[in-house]
Amino acid sequence: MNPIYLDNAATTQVDEKVLKAMLPYFTEKYGNASSQHVMGQEAKRALEDSRSVIAKSIGAKREEIIFTAGGTEANNFCLKGCFFAEGNKGHIITTKIEHDCVLNSCKWLEKQGCEVTYLNVDEEGFVSVDELKGALRPETFLVSIIHGNNEIGTVQDLVKIGEVCKEKGIMFHTDACQSYTKVLINVDKMNLDFVTLNSHKIHGPKGVGALYIRKDSKITPLLHGGGHEFGLRSTTENISGVVGFAKAVQVAGNSDIRYMNKLRAKLIDGLLKIPNVTLNGSKGDERLCNNINVSFNDIEGEAIGGYLDAYGISSSTGSACSSNTLDVSHVLKAIGLSHEQINTSIRLSISKFNTKKEIDYVLEILPKIVEKLRKMTPIKL
Amino acid sequence: MKGFGNYSKEIMRHFTDPKFVGEIKNPDGVGEIGNMKCGDVLRISLKVKNDKISNIKFKTFGCVAAIASSDVLCELAKGKTIEEAKKISNAEIIKELKGMPSIKEHCSVLGAGALKKAIKNYEEKGNSNS
Ligand SMILES: Cc1ncc(COP(=O)(O)O)c(C=O)c1O
Ligand SMILES: [Zn+2]
Numbered sequence A: 001m002n003p004i005y006l007d008n009a010a011t012t013q014v015d016e017k018v019l020k021a022m023l024p025y026f027t028e029k030y031g032n033a034s035s036q037h038v039m040g041q042e043a044k045r046a047l048e049d050s051r052s053v054i055a056k057s058i059g060a061k062r063e064e065i066i067f068t069a070g071g072t073e074a075n076n077f078c079l080k081g082c083f084f085a086e087g088n089k090g091h092i093i094t095t096k097i098e099h100d101c102v103l104n105s106c107k108w109l110e111k112q113g114c115e116v117t118y119l120n121v122d123e124e125g126f127v128s129v130d131e132l133k134g135a136l137r138p139e140t141f142l143v144s145i146i147h148g149n150n151e152i153g154t155v156q157d158l159v160k161i162g163e164v165c166k167e168k169g170i171m172f173h174t175d176a177c178q179s180y181t182k183v184l185i186n187v188d189k190m191n192l193d194f195v196t197l198n199s200h201k202i203h204g205p206k207g208v209g210a211l212y213i214r215k216d217s218k219i220t221p222l223l224h225g226g227g228h229e230f231g232l233r234s235t236t237e238n239i240s241g242v243v244g245f246a247k248a249v250q251v252a253g254n255s256d257i258r259y260m261n262k263l264r265a266k267l268i269d270g271l272l273k274i275p276n277v278t279l280n281g282s283k284g285d286e287r288l289c290n291n292i293n294v295s296f297n298d299i300e301g302e303a304i305g306g307y308l309d310a311y312g313i314s315s316s317t318g319s320a321c322s323s324n325t326l327d328v329s330h331v332l333k334a335i336g337l338s339h340e341q342i343n344t345s346i347r348l349s350i351s352k353f354n355t356k357k358e359i360d361y362v363l364e365i366l367p368k369i370v371e372k373l374r375k376m377t378p379i380k381l
Numbered sequence B: 001m002k003g004f005g006n007y008s009k010e011i012m013r014h015f016t017d018p019k020f021v022g023e024i025k026n027p028d029g030v031g032e033i034g035n036m037k038c039g040d041v042l043r044i045s046l047k048v049k050n051d052k053i054s055n056i057k058f059k060t061f062g063c064v065a066a067i068a069s070s071d072v073l074c075e076l077a078k079g080k081t082i083e084e085a086k087k088i089s090n091a092e093i094i095k096e097l098k099g100m101p102s103i104k105e106h107c108s109v110l111g112a113g114a115l116k117k118a119i120k121n122y123e124e125k126g127n128s129n130s
Helices: A017-021 A038-057 A071-085 A100-111 A129-135 A158-168 A238-251 A254-272 A301-310 A330-334 A339-343 A356-376 B010-018 B064-077 B082-086 B092-094 B102-108 B110-125
Strands: A064-066 A092-095 A115-119 A140-144 A172-174 A194-198 A208-212 A277-279 A291-297 A345-349 B029-035 B040-049 B054-061
Touching: A017 A071, A038 A064, A038 A238, A064 A071, A064 A172, A064 A238, A064 A291, A071 A092, A071 A100, A071 A140, A071 A194, A071 A208, A092 A100, A115 A129, A129 A158, A140 A158, A158 A172, A238 A254, A254 A277, A254 A291, A254 A356, A277 B010, A301 A345, A301 A356, A301 B010, A301 B064, A330 A339, A330 B102, A339 A345, A356 B040, A356 B054, B010 B064, B029 B110, B054 B064, B054 B082, B064 B092, B064 B102, B064 B110, B082 B110, B092 B110, B102 B110
Parallel strands: A092 A115, A092 A140, A140 A172, A172 A194
Antiparallel strands: A064 A208, A194 A208, A277 A291, A291 A345, B029 B040, B040 B054
């Protein structure tokens, strides 16, 4: 059996079509988009065509898309850039289940004098609109809420949240790295002022992302230089990267979502047949089509992951032992799981490249691993 | 090439194919130690004959490192006299496993502690085995 990659929330395989679209930009069409000559203009055209593809996919205008070196940069840019434009003061509202790049940016901003509220979520990972309303202050300038969660797959209702922000005239940002191409995003319907996107979660290359910035928004650039990206982010553009990013968006289709939904349902059904297994995160349809997160009572997540890896199956876990800091997952903590439940969790995230046969194999192997590890454990919850 | 989590082959071998899993019936000594921060819990049970550890088994809730080091601990302890077994150190366990990623060292420190507890438990019973 070939390796089975079930860690697509971490990153994905580049689609062959994406790679093919990118290759000419390394050795033939390698011009600098700022140059006036033919090769430069060729690069410029590729850059702007790619920008149009990204813009159209979320109902934005071309000039509202700023390419970045990934999701982390786009999130940093939005949070810090808005704070600087605000005059280094004010209040941000975010959640307890954001990606580390949002949480750690917020923690840094707190040291610079920014006030930050971290909203709670319910046991399925949903933000409460009422709690959001209660947290608003006169000095609140930005609400930043993750769209699809990377650990538990919960998808927030951005339309409802956007309405609250619009009513109060507060800028609204979402980190859509995980949901992009999987859940429809429309910047006008959702009243979004900023959207973080990235490429490597959608079968595009790593090191490319984008920040949607609604026209005339107040944001200060982080990278000053030659005035690239409408003066908002200087550095010679990564043409091959953005071409690949755009191609990845173009090849993503609704049939992929339907396919992943089916595979995921099969995998979840099979997993829940193993005794004492619980699904973490959203239980209904408001869940990313590629995300599965389960806890296996009495056995440790990293050990399950280590076993799966020995069988060629890649997974990920929220257990303390697997993290560099020995902290349990902040997301699983926020949905109210105990340390025991968090330490027994694993995440399996699929992609369009996984097959039914692979899922069958996982469902054949995993119960055996669980049984073996349960024979080893001194714990019985 | 290293395996999962940058573990050595030796660690992965002990993890996937441990030889000392279980619980001894009517043990002469038991020791349990838990590191709730990491989430690892380890229980050692042993039999003593003529002042030597004649049988030893472990049960571990924990990560790859914790399970592998439990197994190595038992391997090292079996056949040793009580005094020799008391001297088994974490460093020895790690050496036997051909190294441990530094972040994981804390998961392998359980073993020696649980064994010491099991031996203490045995000694407190008054060496009454015949
Ligand atoms: C929700 C979310 N936001 C941000 C990021 C960071 O993106 P990047 O790796 O492109 O910096 C990731 C993934 O790593 C993510 O899952
Ligand atoms: Zn551990």
